[in-house]
Amino acid sequence: MTGANLRPDTTAVDPFVQKMVLAENIKGADSLKRMKNVPAEMKNQLKLMHLLSYEPNIKTSDLKKITCPTLVIGGDHDVITTRHTLEIFEGIKNAYLWILPNSGHSTPIFYKDMFNQIVGDFFAKPFRTIEKTGRFN
Template sequence: MKRIALLMFMVLSMLSTAAIRAQDIRKMMDTTKYGRNPAVGKYANIRGIKMYYEVYGKGEPLLIIHGNGGSINNFLFQIPYFAKKYQVILADSRAQGKTVDSADSLSYEMITDDLNGLLEHLKIKNANVIGWSDGGIEGLLLAMRHPDKVNKLAVTGANLRPDTTAVDPFVQKMVLAENIKGADSLKKMKNPPAEMKNQLKLMHLLSYEPNIKTADLKKISCPVLVIGGDHDVITTRHTLEIFENIPKAYLWILPNSGHSTPIFYRDMFNQVVSDFFAKPYRSIEKTARFN
């Protein structure tokens, strides 16, 4: 169980950076008010679950989506920045954080439709969206499945497939091995703990999903900022593949960066994403390419 929890954190915070920095960030996530704020925290009955969410600030709606095994607190550096201008909406996704889901199955499509349900619950017609890691996958799916809900979308560390054409081979092998090992351990238990079953459900998601066709990206009508680190767990060529197949897209690859762009490059990340939301999308073709 501890091995699974550690793996989830490794995927989340990329311990390839200095270990002390990752530990400090983990401590900040564990102590921040975000994700555990009784003044703003609420539950909504969404598609058979009680989804926990928090809202900060006023203005144009901005939905921020966390990654696998994460929570609202992962965006402790984004919430105060964007809340100065936007109505920032964050939720613990199905089977994660404070949003409990005891069902056996879990998919990115389910989580995406939950988020759409939350926007409907809040009576929000459309919003700008930021998605990190699995949250980026769900952001892409939201733009495909519920296009009216997404104004502009920024995704970092997203992937369309779980194989080595998209995920770094070392990371893909590590995740798959842990998933198989955890599943074998679960089979040997008569009454496995609910937490372990839930963790394995999330690990299964990482190991075998998503399965999004490249052609489906062409259905996305909103402007999209596609972001990745040059040493991300998602390969740079795959991030480029996502960018090249979205009709209205910008590409931003951060140098000397792993998966955790919203954390270790938080100031730059916040500024660039904020500019993307604020400025009209510009088609750069023909002679405009010289500019």
């Protein structure tokens, strides 16, 4: 997962971004009411803004239900706070964490080659746990 959030608040979403997106939701809803033929691109953008403003609402405790290996990805300047990405990682037992430096929310686009390589390796190789003295390797 990349750029994921559990809840639509400022503990998960950058406060500036959340305020901006909420304002866009209100403005977009007003625009929709006045338009007869809403362009598909505008509808899609408003759906994304709605998601970031009001969804999801997942309990941190629900992460413990995830048992499959998971790769949690985020940018160090993502719309989703690094602290929140770490919270998701820590809540999933069999998870790897990958935070890309100098990266925003569009990590799969701006780092596509590296992203595809790492994600490909994640699916190709068995999950492993590194514990005790193995952490020095």
